[in-house]
Amino acid sequence: MTMLADNISLHLSGFDLLRNVSIEIEAGKVTAIVGPNGAGKSSLLKVLTGEMEPTNGAVFLNQQPLHHWELEQKAQMLAVLPQHTLLNFPFTADEVVGLGRIPHQTGSAKDAQIVSEALELVDASYLQKRFYTQMSGGEKQRVQLARVLAQIWQPSALGEQFLVLDEPTSAFDLSHQKLTLDIVRNLASRGIAVVMVLHDLNLAARCADNLVVFNGGVIEASGSPEDVLTEPLIEKVFGVKVTVAQHPVTNRPLVIS
């Protein structure tokens, strides 16, 4: 058990955004959260990362209630990539990724090395000295990804580490989508727990160990992609008739609409 949401509900201005959701995020595994718009995926991420207090229930991070950790300690274990970041100041890519080192006291030489490695990992070394405000959507998203990677670049003495990504691939072309999934798998193999919201069911099927399907604020199904992605379930949740086949190469489920 490393990150645990225990029977959480979120009630906001008259709406039930989450109802009795329990979820366990394991170290070394990739958990993908899918579901229709407004199903409560982002609300769950907000509760899991401590941005919102659940109305009922509790979230535990490395065996401690989430709010027991100091903000800086939490930041050393948990990095969060939001869907959009409204940065309109002319930082260079270097500086943006360097912000990911704020919770750490590793010294500027070490930080600079991590920054350049993180940028290289997301194929953005060429952006190093370029201004964030002048980059394309996909370039910005890659720089932000490098920032959260830099934040959990080294293991933490406090416990397991987590990476939470809200639609990390939305602005990416095919090759960078694949690159992101490779990075995510690689992090998981290093023992980091990855949680991400994805809209593309096939991407989710390809890289997730655990798939959680949200619908109307409750968990509709969860388990391995093979168990979860069935034709009746997809029709029930998304209201779309699909065919689920097997990917000829990966053998993972392939949703054809």
Add this chain to the structure above:
Amino acid sequence: MRRFSASGLIWALAIILPVVSLLSMTLGTVSISLGELLGAASHQVGSNQVDTILFDIRLPRILLAIFVGAVLSSTGAVMQGLFRNPLADPSLIGVSSGASVGASLMIVSAGGLIQTGALLGLSLVAVGAFVGGFVATLLVYRLATSGIGTSVTTMLLAGIAIAALAGALNSLLSYFSDNDMLRQISLWQMGNLSGASWTKVTIMASVALLLMSLFPRDSRALNALLLGESEARHLGVDVQAVKRRLIILTALGVGVCVALAGLVGFVGLIIPHMVRLAIGPDHRWLIPASALAGATLLVVADTLARIVVVPAELPTGILTALLGAPFFVALLLQQRKEI
């Protein structure tokens, strides 16, 4: 866009500021040569009159300009970061409009007491301005703060509302004033360093040093805040505490500036903006560089204010706006070309 090196700019300004200040000592209605200045400084030659002009009139005024300029532009940099808006300035949190009402109220109600009434060697107008500024900021802050924290968007709107209210109160006070009071009110609003004294310099210097020693602590937090508040929280920044701290420091700094020098406009808006264009938005460099640049601009503007219409003087605020506005327009045109 090309960037200059941040440390290079800071070093350059650290050399320019003393040079400009030294020059400013020699300029004025009575011209004093550099030789006389050095002589007076080492007490070898020079008359009493030269000593008085240099050390009782010009030096405190230049020092006041340095500290006021540094505080206005560093708080400007801080507010632009906090509001994530490169066109924000310290007056957004209501401090200037509140101070304006406080000052007018004192001018109108205290009437004849203005010249004699004093507290710790400060005029009642200064005290009124400081109290007014602080009360307005408190009001804006309270309006924007709820159970979930302080919303900077609400704060912007509350600042506008309070400024409108203050504007109305100011007009009302002006309506009931006689000609002499009206002139005092409008002169005060132009911003003026001519009343500099060693008492004022001491107060302003302590506030400036306090701000300069506390701002570096929150520089990285401000950098993180540029990403957004929730992003900053995920980077381990206690956003609410940082906001409260910086707003209080800004209200204190700008409140004292306004109390001692009136409304000196444009420094807090333009200087951080220009410095950011030159060296980028990293607050670890932006805040000190802005402080130095603001100090330099205000010394230059105040020197011009003293010498352009000799033997009379212009209010300093007129010169900062006269120098600043065209520069700003040029910047806008430049940016328009780049877009």
